[in-house]
Amino acid sequence: MKKVLITGAGGFIARHCIPLLRDKKYRIHGTVLNTADTLSDQDDVFWHPVNLLDGNAVSELVKIIKPTHLLHFGWYTEHRKFWDAEENLDWTSATIHLIKEFKKNGGERFVGAGSCAEYDWRYGYCTENVTPLNPSSLYGKCKNAVHLIAREYAALHKISFAWGRIFFLYGPHENPNRLISYVITSLLQNRAARCSHGTQIRDFMHVVDVANAFVALLDSDIDGPVNIASGNPLSLKHIIDSIGEIINRQDLILYGANPGNPGDPAFLAADVQRLKNELQWNPEYGIKEGLQQTIHWWKNHLKVT
Numbered sequence: 001m002k003k004v005l006i007t008g009a010g011g012f013i014a015r016h017c018i019p020l021l022r023d024k025k026y027r028i029h030g031t032v033l034n035t036a037d038t039l040s041d042q043d044d045v046f047w048h049p050v051n052l053l054d055g056n057a058v059s060e061l062v063k064i065i066k067p068t069h070l071l072h073f074g075w076y077t078e079h080r081k082f083w084d085a086e087e088n089l090d091w092t093s094a095t096i097h098l099i100k101e102f103k104k105n106g107g108e109r110f111v112g113a114g115s116c117a118e119y120d121w122r123y124g125y126c127t128e129n130v131t132p133l134n135p136s137s138l139y140g141k142c143k144n145a146v147h148l149i150a151r152e153y154a155a156l157h158k159i160s161f162a163w164g165r166i167f168f169l170y171g172p173h174e175n176p177n178r179l180i181s182y183v184i185t186s187l188l189q190n191r192a193a194r195c196s197h198g199t200q201i202r203d204f205m206h207v208v209d210v211a212n213a214f215v216a217l218l219d220s221d222i223d224g225p226v227n228i229a230s231g232n233p234l235s236l237k238h239i240i241d242s243i244g245e246i247i248n249r250q251d252l253i254l255y256g257a258n259p260g261n262p263g264d265p266a267f268l269a270a271d272v273q274r275l276k277n278e279l280q281w282n283p284e285y286g287i288k289e290g291l292q293q294t295i296h297w298w299k300n301h302l303k304v305t
Contacts, residue, residue: 003027004218005067007052007074007098010039012173013113013166014073016211018042021071024219029065031074053094062101070102071218072112079175083117088142095146099153109160110150111218114225116167116268118144127271128165128225136263147225162217167229167270171207171290172297180204183240184295187249188304195253196260198237201267205230206290209283216281222274229270230283242291 008014009030021028029046032038038047050057052074076087099110117140120132135141147163154161170180186193213228244250275281
């Protein structure tokens with residue numbers, strides 16, 4: 001029987017993985033920080049309120065569950081604070097401890113959530129095992145360190161290993177302060193959306209597609225880093241204008257009102273050949289359909305007509 005431990009199971013990406021794992025006949029164990037984070041509509045999941053930074057608690061949990069598969073999303077992700085937070089160091093240690101316990105208890109396949117922040121953004125177009133890994137943030141450095149250590153450890157102990165590097169995402173349950181959700185919620189509530197110039201090129205993918213890609217990766221035998229992205233980079237202005245057209249409030253979009261981050265690259269996108277050709281996976285949502293679905297969710301969530 002395939003038995004998966006999914007960390008951060010109530011989080012933005014992981015919550016969307018659960019029905020997909022169920023469809024693939026996994027027995028699902030999910031970690032949450034406390035019982036309030038459990039998902040009431042997923043009553044066939046074995047929920048485990050545990051602090052993943054507590055090494056003894058993690059050791060005991062993995063010993064009890066003995067998962068065959070580990071899908072690791074748990075990390076510190078507080079909006080705008082995570083880039084250079086000291087918590088990244090704690091999560092680096094905790095992840096290494098987790099994979100050691102996974103191996104000790106017979107684990108077979110580990111898939112971790114990496115980040116495009118591991119790459120040297122000066123190159124713009126990011127290809128696994130080609131583009132230099134030269135992160136500029138502590139978050140990126142710690143994610144990259146975990147990837148390198150875990151990959152070597154997994155190879156040494158014959159554990160199947162893959163590392164999904166997430167680019168940019170959006171969708172239901174996203175933090176409302178992040179770009180796409182901020183624009184959507186502002187326009188739905190008749191507030192101005194203060195944006196930068198919007199000429200930056202980025203690769204956004206709907207969170208359900210991101211979750212689907214991770215579950216497909218977990219269920220495969222592909223090794224090493226895999227970019228998780230749509231392969232369809234667009235300007236932020238194109239995306240923001242699309243939101244304005246769907247909601248019919250283009251008048252509330254204020255370009256240039258936010259100075260933006262001067263360190264942001266003009267172009268940042270993913271080579272998705274491994275995802276498409278080796279995993280034979282493609283996203284279901286185009287940007288228009290994904291934005292429409294997300295706007296519909298926010299309308300219901302905010303109870304606006």
